[in-house]
Amino acid sequence: DAGITQSPRYKITETGRQVTLMCHQTWSHSYMFWYRQDLGHGLRLIYYSAAADITDKGEVPDGYVVSRSKTENFPLTLESATRSQTSVYFCASRDLGGNDYTFGSGTRLTVV
Amino acid sequence: RKEVEQDPGPFNVPEGATVAFNCTYSNSASQSFFWYRQDCRKEPKLLMSVYSSGNEDGRFTAQLNRASQYISLLIRDSKLSDSATYLCVFEAAGNKLTFGGGTRVLVKP
Numbered sequence: 001d002a003g004i005t006q007s008p009r010y011k012i013t014e015t016g017r018q019v020t021l022m023c024h025q026t027w028s029h030s031y032m033f034w035y036r037q038d039l040g041h042g043l044r045l046i047y048y049s050a051a052a053d054i055t056d057k058g059e060v061p062d063g064y065v066v067s068r069s070k071t072e073n074f075p076l077t078l079e080s081a082t083r084s085q086t087s088v089y090f091c092a093s094r095d096l097g098g099n100d101y102t103f104g105s106g107t108r109l110t111v112v
Numbered sequence: 113r114k115e116v117e118q119d120p121g122p123f124n125v126p127e128g129a130t131v132a133f134n135c136t137y138s139n140s141a142s143q144s145f146f147w148y149r150q151d152c153r154k155e156p157k158l159l160m161s162v163y164s165s166g167n168e169d170g171r172f173t174a175q176l177n178r179a180s181q182y183i184s185l186l187i188r189d190s191k192l193s194d195s196a197t198y199l200c201v202f203e204a205a206g207n208k209l210t211f212g213g214g215t216r217v218l219v220k221p
Contacts, residue, residue: 031207042116042199042213043156050207058208090155094207099144101209103155 003027006091006104013081013111021076021107023091030096032074034058034066036087037106043090049074081111115139116212118200125190125219132186133215135200142210144203145176145183149196150214156199159185190219 004025013019023032030051035043045058047066055066063085065077074093078085091104118135125131137145145162160167162174162183173186183202187194200212 033208035211037153040213043209043211045208045210048208088153092209099161100158103157105155106153 004091004093004102004104006089006107008107009105010108011110013109015082015111016080019078019081019109021078021089021091021109023074023076023104025072025074025093025102027093027095028071029093029098029102030071031094032068033092033094033101034064034074034076035090035092036060036085037090038087046076046089078109081109083111085109086111115210116200116202118212118215120213121216121218123215123217125187125194125217127190127192127219127221129190130186130188131190131217132184133198133217134182134184135212135215136180136182137200137202137210138181139202139204139210140181141204142202143205145174146201146203146209147172147174147183147185148199148201148211150199151196156211159198187217190217192219192221195219 007022033048034046049055049068089107092101094101147159148156149159150156166175171188175184197214199214
């Protein structure tokens with residue numbers, strides 16, 4: 001199906017483990033983004049990418065790593081998960097010059 | 113000061129009534145403004161863009177006041193299905209969106 005998909009939808013992991021959240025879009029949009037949403041903070045930008053092999057830090061990048069080897073994929077890795085990274089993570093994409101950001105359904109991550 | 117500030121609400125609105133709320137922003141370089149809607153922690157979805165001259169989309173009216181640095185959203189003839197959290201969003205240079213914390217609206221029969 002066309003669109004933007006995130007996996008997994010739900011994930012529980014232990015402190016210190018590495019975990020990767022996947023994001024895949026079928027539109028070949030240039031821009032992709034990772035946000036986290038926590039109560040009292042709204043959505044905060046973690047990392048974004050303007051094209052394959054181009055990534056930049058957002059507002060809250062510490063503890064996260066991204067890559068964009070292919071236009072359609074933008075995985076987010078927590079190298080050593082901490083409880084403070086318990087959150088809902090949203091991936092989004094946007095085409096160059098477009099006005100609409102389309103979000104995935106989100107990944108609810110719990111770090112215990 | 114936060115970059116984007118919204119009254120978290122909730123705004124309890126009788127069905128059929130009008131509700132309006134604002135969002136202030138601090139970055140004067142903001143170029144584009146949007147209202148997004150989010151239901152029950154699902155993904156945000158674009159409701160409407162906000163233009164300098166103001167714009168309408170059915171029962172929804174958005175306004176931008178650059179001098180005072182705020183945008184507003186007005187919902188007329190509220191429906192039960194309008195119950196949601198409305199996110200104020202702006203975009204500065206760099207194609208990055210900055211989100212407000214959201215205003216929760218509850219429409220009641």
